[in-house]
Amino acid sequence: xxxxxxxxxxxxxxxxxxxxxxxxxxxxxxxxxxxxxxxxxxxxxxxxxxxxxxxxxxxxxxxxxxxxxxxxxxxxxxxxxxxxxxxxxxxxxxxxxxxxxxxxxxxxxxxxxxxxxxxxxxxxxxxxxxxxxxxxxxxxxxxxxxxxxxxxxxxxxxxxxxxxxxxxxxxxxxxxxxxxxxxxxxxxxxxxxxxxxxxxxxxxxxxxxxxxxxxxxxxxxxxxxxxxxxxxxxxxxxxxxxxxxxxxxxxxxxxxxxxxxxxxxxxxxxxxxxxxxxxxxxxxxxxxxxxxxxxxxxxxxxxxxxxxxxxxxxxxxxxxxxxxxxxxxxxxxxxxxxxxxxxxxxxxxxxxxxxxxxxxxxxxxxxxxxxxxxxxxxxxxxxxxxxxxxxxxxxxxxxxxxxxxxxxxxxxxxxxxxxxxxxxxxxxxxxxxxxxxxxxxxxxxxxxxxxxxxxxxxxxxxxxxxxxxxxxxxxxxxxxxxxxxxxxxxxxxxxxxxxxxxxxxxxxxxxxxxxxxxxxxxxxxxxxxxxxxxxxxxxxxxxxxxxxxxxxxxxxxxxxxxxxxxxxxxxxxxxxxxxxxxxxx
Numbered sequence: 001x002x003x004x005x006x007x008x009x010x011x012x013x014x015x016x017x018x019x020x021x022x023x024x025x026x027x028x029x030x031x032x033x034x035x036x037x038x039x040x041x042x043x044x045x046x047x048x049x050x051x052x053x054x055x056x057x058x059x060x061x062x063x064x065x066x067x068x069x070x071x072x073x074x075x076x077x078x079x080x081x082x083x084x085x086x087x088x089x090x091x092x093x094x095x096x097x098x099x100x101x102x103x104x105x106x107x108x109x110x111x112x113x114x115x116x117x118x119x120x121x122x123x124x125x126x127x128x129x130x131x132x133x134x135x136x137x138x139x140x141x142x143x144x145x146x147x148x149x150x151x152x153x154x155x156x157x158x159x160x161x162x163x164x165x166x167x168x169x170x171x172x173x174x175x176x177x178x179x180x181x182x183x184x185x186x187x188x189x190x191x192x193x194x195x196x197x198x199x200x201x202x203x204x205x206x207x208x209x210x211x212x213x214x215x216x217x218x219x220x221x222x223x224x225x226x227x228x229x230x231x232x233x234x235x236x237x238x239x240x241x242x243x244x245x246x247x248x249x250x251x252x253x254x255x256x257x258x259x260x261x262x263x264x265x266x267x268x269x270x271x272x273x274x275x276x277x278x279x280x281x282x283x284x285x286x287x288x289x290x291x292x293x294x295x296x297x298x299x300x301x302x303x304x305x306x307x308x309x310x311x312x313x314x315x316x317x318x319x320x321x322x323x324x325x326x327x328x329x330x331x332x333x334x335x336x337x338x339x340x341x342x343x344x345x346x347x348x349x350x351x352x353x354x355x356x357x358x359x360x361x362x363x364x365x366x367x368x369x370x371x372x373x374x375x376x377x378x379x380x381x382x383x384x385x386x387x388x389x390x391x392x393x394x395x396x397x398x399x400x401x402x403x404x405x406x407x408x409x410x411x412x413x414x415x416x417x418x419x420x421x422x423x424x425x426x427x428x429x430x431x432x433x434x435x436x437x438x439x440x441x442x443x444x445x446x447x448x449x450x451x452x453x454x455x456x457x458x459x460x461x462x463x464x465x466x467x468x469x470x471x472x473x474x475x476x477x478x479x480x481x482x483x484x485x486x487x488x489x490x491x492x493x494x495x496x497x498x499x500x501x502x503x504x505x506x507x508x509x510x511x512x513x514x515x516x517x518x519x520x521x522x523x524x525x526x527x528x529x530x531x532x533x534x535x536x537x538x539x540x541x542x543x544x545x546x547x548x549x550x551x552x553x554x555x556x557x558x559x560x561x562x563x564x565x566x567x568x569x570x571x572x573x574x575x576x577x578x579x580x581x582x583x584x585x
Contacts, residue, residue, distance in 0.1 A: 034106040041115035047103055048119045051126040052188075054096045056265055059275035059379045062468040063363055064287075069295055069461070069470040071356050071487045071542045072287035078471070079483040081549030085559040085580045091137050092561050094144065100127045102147040121179035122189050124172035125197065131169050132201050135162050136472050137558045139575065143168055156568030163216070166205055170223070173198045177227075184236065186256040186264055186378075192235045193263040196382040198227040203390045204476050207397055211444060211478035212556070221394040228391035232408065237262060237384040239416050246416055248331035251363045252341055254377050262382040269376040277377075278369040281360045282353055290356030291333055293488035293539055294440045295465070298458050299326040304420035308434040318349070318357060318490045319502045327417040328462055334359040336501040342366040348501040349490075351508050351530075352522055355542050356489030357500070362466045380467070385413055389460045396453045406452075410459055422459070427451035432458075442479050480550045489540030492532055512536055553577045 037043055066072050067079065077083045100123050107123070110116045127145075134141045140159035145168070148155055176194035184190060206220030231237070240250045240260040250257055256264045267273050280286045297308055302324045307313055313321070322335040329335060334349045338361070349359035369375050388409035395401035403424045411421045431451035435441035435458060445453050460473070474480060492498075492510055497520055500507045509520040510530065516523075524530045532538040554577025562580055564572045570584030 034102075035109070038103070038106045038109040040110065041112055041119075044103075044107060044110055044115060044119035048122045051096070051100065051122065054099070055126045055129055056381060057468065059265060059267070059277060059375070060280075062379055062381070063277045063466050064280060064289070065466065065468050065470055066289070067471040067474060068292055068482050068485070068487070069465060070289050070360070071292050071489070072289045073355060074287060075543045075546055075548075076471075078555065079548050079550075080546055081551065081555075083555075083559070085574075085578055086561050088561045088563040090558060090561050091134070092564055097127065097130050097144060098147050100130070101145060104145075105147055117179040118181065121176040121194070125176040125180070125189050125194050128169040128172040128176070128201070129197060131165055132197075132204075135165055135169075136204065136475070138560065139557045140573075141165055142572075156564070156571055158568075158571050159573060162205075166201075166220075169201060170198070173201070184258065184262075186258055186261045187266055189263065192231060192237065193382055195227050195231040195235070196262050196387055199224050199231065199387050199390045200382075202227060203394050204472065206394060208476040210397060211476065218398060221398045224390055224394040225398070225400075228387050228394070231387050232391065235262075235384075239384060239412055241416050245327075245331050247328050248361070250383075251380070252365045252377065254365075256378045256380060260384045261380045262384065262387075264378050264380040264382070267376045267378055269374075273376070274373050275375045275379070276373045277363040277379075278365065278375045279372045281364055282350075282370045283372075284352050288353055288355045289360055290354035290489060291358035291360065291465070292356065293358075293490070294485075295461060296321070296329070296333075296358055297434065297440070299329045299462060300419070300458075301325060302327065302419065304414075306432055306434070308432070315491055315493070317493065317498075318500050321491075326419055326462065331417075332360065332362050332462075332465055334361055334501075336503070338501070340364070340367050346501065346503050348499075348503070348505075348507040350522070351524060354489075356487075356540055358489065360466065385463055386467075386469075388412060389456065389463065393453070393456045393460065396449050396456055399447075399449060401449065401452060410456065413459060413463055422452070422455055424452050427455045438481065439485055442477060442482075444478055475556050478556065480552065480555055483550050484548045486533070486539075486544070487542040488533065489542065491539050492537060494537040495526060551577060 038047065066076055103123050104120060107116050107120055131141065131143070139162050141162075142157055143160040143165050144154070173194055176189070177191055177198065180189055180191045180194055182191045184192065202220045202224035206217045206224055209215065209217035209220065238259050240246055240257040243249050250260065267275055276286070280289065297313070299307060301307055307321070307325065319336050322329065330338070334347065338347055339345060340347060341364070349357050351357055353359060363375070363377060365375075365377055392401065392405060392409040395405050401424065406422050406424055414421060428449060428451040432441070432454055435454040436443060436445070442454060442457060461470070474482060495510050495512050497506045497509045497518070499505060506520045508522045508524060509516060509518065510524050510526055512526050515525070526532055526536055531541050531544050533541045554575075557575045559578035559580070560572060560574050562582065565574060565580060565582050570582065574580055574582075
């Protein structure tokens with residue numbers, strides 16, 4: 001069935017009328033006569049199908065996130081402080097928006113009101129999605145609700161305020177919520193996708209405003225709660241709970257799991273629509289991604305107690321720290337006893353494939369998909385778990401969260417993996433020092449709900465790892481200084497040979513100077529091929545030669561490209577702290 005949707009998207013490319021990088025190079029009017037098109041439901045559907053391909057993120061945009069969550073061989077420029085003001089591009093592109101506005105300008109040609117409202121709902125969902133990405137990146141952004149021609153005076157108009165744009169986005173989403181179909185379908189937009197996006201958008205904006213000192217954060221958090229509750233009460237979605245490893249299997253599935261996944265991206269081997277997640281996790285040349293040590297430390301014990309409260313946790317070896325933890329840890333990285341799907345052979349973390357030693361397995365299926373660009377499992381983009389987390393966080397930030405709210409959100413996530421519930425009163429009476437620390441947590445969280453907000457952030461980080469949320473979570477929480485902290489891996493007591501998973505077979509040898517004789521699968525020279533925090537012992541330390549810098553007065557927004565400033569003669573303003581040297585006086 002899923003191949004039907006891919007074929008539909010591919011057919012839509014035949015009528016994708018803007019393919020140039022410059023959004024003004026070609027217009028749809030060069031390729032069709034709009035006055036005689038858009039008259040049937042099929043024509044509306046065919047035109048709007050291109051939005052799926054052009055606007056939703058590809059798999060790599062989701063699974064390859066990094067920031068302080070996942071460490072890779074290439075350090076984000078956002079973390080190193082080496083971003084520059086670009087001449088052009090940098091995400092300031094409106095090509096896809098023009099197609100949406102062109103459609104909305106002519107969809108009235110269709111006299112079937114129900115069909116028109118449905119596909120207008122698709123277009124307006126994607127316009128809101130488009131602008132959400134722009135607001136996250138730039139803050140203020142020009143709002144366009146018409147298709148512009150090359151001589152339109154609005155081409156280089158001033159940026160509209162984020163408040164103005166957000167209200168326009170919410171109007172689009174409310175229209176989509178009203179007119180998109182209620183029947184669940186993980187491959188096309190529905191009412192439930194629109195509610196999930198509204199929940200996401202309003203949580204982002206509400207918390208961004210709260211932590212950045214902007215007005216009206218409450219109204220956005222209230223809107224998040226309302227959208228989330230409507231979804232939770234009316235949609236019929238639940239969490240996927242089948243089998244002994246449901247969290248792993250939710251992502252290691254060829255098709256989207258309809259119990260939980262609201263909407264996702266379709267992949268199909270028979271149509272050569274593929275991605276590369278499994279090669280990314282199991283190759284020496286794809287960045288060697290691995291979880292950051294502080295994230296691993298934040299996973300609770302299986303009984304719900306804090307790992308970082310245990311005596312000696314700082315110097316536990318890999319096999320020791322993996323014992324009796326939140327089951328999602330063993331369903332996200334290789335831990336002792338790990339076997340590939342479809343195999344009974346135990347496999348340890350491979351430090352040739354991961355910089356930190358915390359070898360990722362999320363999305364991985366059978367070993368035959370390890371080759372380059374051979375993965376074809378569908379990628380979730382909106383799922384029920386996120387809505388639960390949005391709901392709990394918004395209520396906690398508003399100060400209206402009750403234990404009953406936790407019971408219908410966070411508890412369900414923990415129930416899935418056999419974890420105990422979050423106790424709000426206990427969390428607030430004894431906030432976690434590890435999560436309060438500037439080195440490992442969120443020092444900007446204050447107030448009566450400090451403890452439970454920290455616990456919800458813990459839950460969000462763990463549940464949504466490798467799903468593309470972390471960087472902008474840090475932005476909205478105003479915790480960018482976290483990016484200056486060390487990026488660490490597993491603890492190594494000193495030179496020697498190690499059986500990481502304690503299966504009786506040595507996995508790696510760390511040595512100083514001359515490489516020792518032997519038959520270990522991997523040899524790593526300390527100080528050359530790998531660095532440790534205490535020279536010849538300690539944590540694996542990544543990117544230790546790069547000084548990471550974060551500018552609190554500048555770096556939460558991206559710079560506007562110089563070309564936009566120049567072509568508008570300064571009408572398009574630059575973001576605070578980014579000095580492009582342009583003077584239009």
